[in-house]
Amino acid sequence: MAPSLRVTVVPLVGPFHTRFPLYTVVHVRSILERLQPEAVALASLPPGALGAPGWQATPEIALPHTVVPWARRRGVPLVEVASVAGGPGEPGNAEDAERFERFLSEFEAGRAHLRQVQAALRPVQELLGRALDLGRIRSELLPAIAAYEAARVEEYGEGPGTGWAAERAARVAERVRALPYRHVALLAGVDDLPALTAALAGTVELADAPDPAPDPDEARTRALLDVAMRGEVEDPAPLLAQLRELDLPEARYHQANLLLAHAHVAEALELLQGVAAGDFQEPYYLPGFVLARLGQLCDLAGDRAAALRAYRGALALDYAPPEAEAAARAGLAAPFEWPTRP
Known part of the structure; x- marks a missing residue:
């Protein structure tokens, strides 16, 4: 009997999406838009993970950035199918x-x-x-x-x-096969895919994802923002000029970081104050990063009261990236000081 479930495999590359301008988180969403699957299976999140905001700390950044928002807007079911070593009822331990x-x-x-x-x-x-x-x-x-x-x-x-890879892959495959759909997009990290596709082979109809076809302007913008996020530039002037052309709060945040890295505290503070006065809810990591950095800039400017408000704001969010949360907690404990070179 031919398999009744078609599974289209969409590889994820974790934080390397920010280093692959031809396979950003926008490209991943474009694949889903082309596929129009009945459901999206997430092989990087264990069952029930989406029920609490902390899932957004997943290293598979495409999920909180574009995949989950897209599916929720479209009403496409999301199913967490991961087997995480050391999780409840899962094999082994994480270490x-x-x-x-x-x-x-x-x-x-x-x-x-x-x-x-x-x-x-x-x-x-x-x-x-x-x-x-x-x-x-x-x-x-x-x-x-x-x-x-x-x-x-x-x-x-x-x-x-x-890491019990084969046993975990078998469990993920079992969860995928049990899904009550005819066509599922399976999003999995590349580290897990060899074992997972082997576990699914012969029991479902496996298909490769189509080539992404994102809006060219959106793809270029995302690639530019990814470069800015990494901050790995010797001369920030060209990047700052490109960021100024983007009417996006994330662009202002990256501008502020680049300016701070070159000791332009006042300019960076002015930019982030403008961001904080508007709507900066997207992408998912931006509110936490903006408020934590704003607190640090206020500290550097000598405004401790404003710094404390920003730090507390970051910690009051439903979700802040772990790095932002750590920065905010440190800022509450003691005023932020810019590291001095030895």
């Missing part, structure tokens, strides 16, 4: 793989196994240093990851050393 490698590092025979696995990882690391699109992710990155995962199984055996 098993790290502990296993630490144990191997204590004797020469174990270090030999580690060297083999590290050698298999190098092609993956090299590819992640390039600007990949969906085609290269499928044709180059996923095979390299599959070879790396195979090396882990050969050197470590299936179990704690692999």
